[in-house]
Amino acid sequence: MILVVLEHDGKTLRKGALEALTRARALSEALGLPVHGLLMGENAEGALEEARRYAAKVYLAKTGPYTAERFAEGLYQAGKEAKVIVAPSSRQSRAYTARVAYRLRAGLLEDTLESWAEGGEVYARRYAYLNRVLQTQKAALPVVLTVKPNTTPLAEPLAEAGQVEEVAVPEVATVEVLERLQEEKKGVSLTEADVVVTGGRGMGGPEAFGLVEELAALLGGAVGATRAVVDAGWRPYSEQVGQTGKTVQPSLYIALGVSGAVQHLAGMNKSKYIVAVNKDPEAPIFKHADYGIVGDVHQVLPALIQAVKKLKD
Amino acid sequence: MKFIAVIRQVPDGESRLKIEGGRVSLQGATLILDQMDEYAVEEALRLKEKHGGEAVVVGFGPERTEEAIRTALAMGMDRGIHVVAEGYVDPVTEAEALAEVLKEESPTLVLTGGQQADWDSQALGAALAEALGVPVVAWTTALELEGETAKAKHDLDEGAEWVRVRLPAVFTTQQGLNEPRYPTLPGIMKAKKKEIKKVAFGGRTRVEILEEAIQEKARLQKILDGKDPVAAAEELVRLLHEEAKVI
Numbered sequence: 244m245i246l247v248v249l250e251h252d253g254k255t256l257r258k259g260a261l262e263a264l265t266r267a268r269a270l271s272e273a274l275g276l277p278v279h280g281l282l283m284g285e286n287a288e289g290a291l292e293e294a295r296r297y298a299a300k301v302y303l304a305k306t307g308p309y310t311a312e313r314f315a316e317g318l319y320q321a322g323k324e325a326k327v328i329v330a331p332s333s334r335q336s337r338a339y340t341a342r343v344a345y346r347l348r349a350g351l352l353e354d355t356l357e358s359w360a361e362g363g364e365v366y367a368r369r370y371a372y373l374n375r376v377l378q379t380q381k382a383a384l385p386v387v388l389t390v391k392p393n394t395t396p397l398a399e400p401l402a403e404a405g406q407v408e409e410v411a412v413p414e415v416a417t418v419e420v421l422e423r424l425q426e427e428k429k430g431v432s433l434t435e436a437d438v439v440v441t442g443g444r445g446m447g448g449p450e451a452f453g454l455v456e457e458l459a460a461l462l463g464g465a466v467g468a469t470r471a472v473v474d475a476g477w478r479p480y481s482e483q484v485g486q487t488g489k490t491v492q493p494s495l496y497i498a499l500g501v502s503g504a505v506q507h508l509a510g511m512n513k514s515k516y517i518v519a520v521n522k523d524p525e526a527p528i529f530k531h532a533d534y535g536i537v538g539d540v541h542q543v544l545p546a547l548i549q550a551v552k553k554l555k556d
Numbered sequence: 557m558k559f560i561a562v563i564r565q566v567p568d569g570e571s572r573l574k575i576e577g578g579r580v581s582l583q584g585a586t587l588i589l590d591q592m593d594e595y596a597v598e599e600a601l602r603l604k605e606k607h608g609g610e611a612v613v614v615g616f617g618p619e620r621t622e623e624a625i626r627t628a629l630a631m632g633m634d635r636g637i638h639v640v641a642e643g644y645v646d647p648v649t650e651a652e653a654l655a656e657v658l659k660e661e662s663p664t665l666v667l668t669g670g671q672q673a674d675w676d677s678q679a680l681g682a683a684l685a686e687a688l689g690v691p692v693v694a695w696t697t698a699l700e701l702e703g704e705t706a707k708a709k710h711d712l713d714e715g716a717e718w719v720r721v722r723l724p725a726v727f728t729t730q731q732g733l734n735e736p737r738y739p740t741l742p743g744i745m746k747a748k749k750k751e752i753k754k755v756a757f758g759g760r761t762r763v764e765i766l767e768e769a770i771q772e773k774a775r776l777q778k779i780l781d782g783k784d785p786v787a788a789a790e791e792l793v794r795l796l797h798e799e800a801k802v803i
C-alpha cells in the first residue's frame with residue numbers, strides 16, 4: 244500500500260494533499276501498489292466526504308490536535324504496513340514523517356520536487372545546500388517521501404467514493420500545548436502567491452510596511468519579511484522568508500531594503516524574476532537580482548506604486 | 557544535569573560550491589559549525605550556566621568534523637564525542653547511530669539545529685527523538701527548565717505555540733533562540749586540551765545521493781540608477797511589463 248497523508252483544515256483538503264496524491268498515484272503505477280489516504284488531526288471528519296472521493300480507502304485516525312508525537316503515532320498506526328508514505332512537505336510534517344521514517348527504518352526523501360520509481364526503488368529530486376544545489380536521491384522500500392508545495396499537479400477525484408476505516412491511536416501525552424498563537428491570515432497565502440513583495444530592515448520601521456502592503460495588493464501578491472524585520476517585531480513570523488522562514492517561488496519577487504544574506508536567499512532564490520531596491524549599490528541582493536534600482540526605498544516605493552497604477556489604467 | 561548539543565560541519569553559505577564528477581566538491585570551501593547548531597551549543601551552555609551540570613557536544617561526520625567540535629569546545633562545552641562517518645549518511649541512519657551514544661549519556665535534554673545547511677534536511681532532531689523514545693520540539697525560540705519538564709515556544713507552519721514537555725526531550729534550534737557567543741582566545745587554548753571521544757560509525761545509509769548539480773540561475777542584473785526615483789520606477793515597471801511580462 245501507498246499511504247497519503249491528506250492534510251486538511253477541518254473542511255477541505257489542502258492543496259498539498261492533492262499534490263501528494265498525484266505523486267502517490269504515479270508511484271502506485273510503477274510499484275503496483277494501491278493508494279490509500281489518511282486523515283488525522285482536529286475535525287478530521289469534516290474532510291472525510293471529500294477525502295473519500297480521492298482514495299479507494301481512507302483511514303480516519305483520531306489523533307486530536309497536532310503535536311509531532313500524536314501525528315507520528317496516527318501515521319504509524321495507519322501506515323505500518325505501507326511500502327511508501329507520501330505527505331505534503333511542511334515544517335510540521337517534516338517532524339512527524341521523520342519520526343515515522345525512523346520507526347519503519349525507511350528511506351526518507353524530504354521536500355522533493357519530483358519522484359519516480361524504477362526496479363522497486365524510489366528516486367527523487369530535491370534542493371540542497373540552502374537551495375543552491377539540485378540533488379537526485381534514491382532509496383529502497385520502504386520509503387517516506389514529502390512533497391514540496393507547488394511542484395505537482397493536483398489530483399482528480401476518482402469515479403467511486405472510497406471506504407472508511409477508523410484507526411485506533413494510542414494516547415500520546417508527552418507534549419502539552421499551553422497556548423497556540425495563531426496569526427491571522429489575510430490576502431493571498433505567501434507560499435502560494437505568484438508575486439511576493441518583501442520588506443527588509445531598510446524599510447526603517449513598521450509604518451513603512453503600509454506601502455509594501457499597498458504594492459503587494461496592487462500586484463495581487465503577498466507580503467514577505469526578512470528575519471531582521473520579524474525580530475524587530477515589525478511583522479509577524481508567518482511572513483518570514485528564508486532558511487528559518489518560508490520558501491517561496493513566485494514569478495516575481497520584489498525585495499525592498501533587503502541586504503540579500505544567504506539565509507534569506509535560501510527562501511527565495513528560486514523565484515523566476517527577482518527585483519531589488521536598495522540604497523547601497525554593493526548590497527549582495529543585486530548580484531541575485533534580474534532588475535533593480537539603486538535608491539532610497541522611501542522615494543522609490545511610492546513612485547513604484549504610482550507607476551503600477553498608471554500601467555493598470 | 558547534562559545538556560547535549562548535536563552538531564555537524566557544513567560549508568559556509570557564502571562559499572562557492574563546485575561540482576566534480578556529478579557531486580558537490582567541498583575542496584576549497586570554508587567549513588563551519590552549522591549556524592543552526594550554534595544556537596544549540598549556545599543554549600546548552602546557557603542551561604549549564606543556569607542549572608549546573610555538564611554540557612557535551614556530539615558531532616557526526618568525517619574526520620574534519622573535529623574542527624567544528626573544537627569550535628563548540630572553545631565556546632565552552634565541556635567535552636566532545638565524535639561519531640566518525642565518511643560520505644553521505646541519511647538523517648534516519650544518523651539518528652540511529654547517535655542514539656546509541658546519547659543513551660549512554662542519559663542527557664537531561666538534547667539540542668540540535670532545525671535544518672542542516674548542506675542537506676537542507678529537517679529530520680535529524682525528530683528522528684533522534686524517535687530513536688530515544690522522547691518528545692521533540694521543533695524550531696524552538698524560547699526554552700526554560702521547570703523541574704522534570706521544560707516550557708518552550710516553537711514555530712509552527714502558521715503561528716507558534718507554547719508547550720510543556722516531559723524531559724528528556726529533543727529541541728531543534730534556530731535563529732531567535734539566543735545569540736551564540738564567539739570562542740575566546742583562552743577558550744580556544746582550553747579547547748585544545750578537552751577530551752574528544754571517537755566512535756566509529758558502523759551503519760549504512762538508506763538513502764543514496766546519485767547526482768548533484770548547481771542550480772544558481774544566471775540573473776539579468778539590469779540595475780537602474782534611482783537618483784530620479786519616478787523615472788527609475790517607471791522604467792522598472794515597463795521592463796517588468798514588456799520584457800519579463802510578470803505584471
Ligand SMILES: Cc1cc2nc3c(=O)[nH]c(=O)nc-3n(C[C@H](O)[C@H](O)[C@H](O)COP(=O)(O)OP(=O)(O)OC[C@H]3O[C@@H](n4cnc5c(N)ncnc54)[C@H](O)[C@@H]3O)c2cc1C
Pocket residue numbers: 442443444445446468469470471472483484485486487488489499500501502503504505506507510520521522523526538539540541591592730731
Ligand atoms: C541560522 C540562521 C538562519 C537565518 N534565517 C533567516 C531567514 O529565514 N530569513 C532571513 O531573512 N534572514 C535569516 N537570517 C538572518 C540573515 O543572516 C540576515 O541577518 C537578515 O536576512 C538580514 O535582514 P535585512 O536584509 O532585512 O537587514 P540588513 O542586513 O540590516 O539589511 C538592510 C538593507 O537595507 C538597505 N537599506 C537601508 N536603508 C535603506 C533605504 N532607506 N532605502 C533602501 N535600502 C536601504 C541596506 O543597504 C541593507 O542592504 C538567518 C541567520 C542565521 C544565522
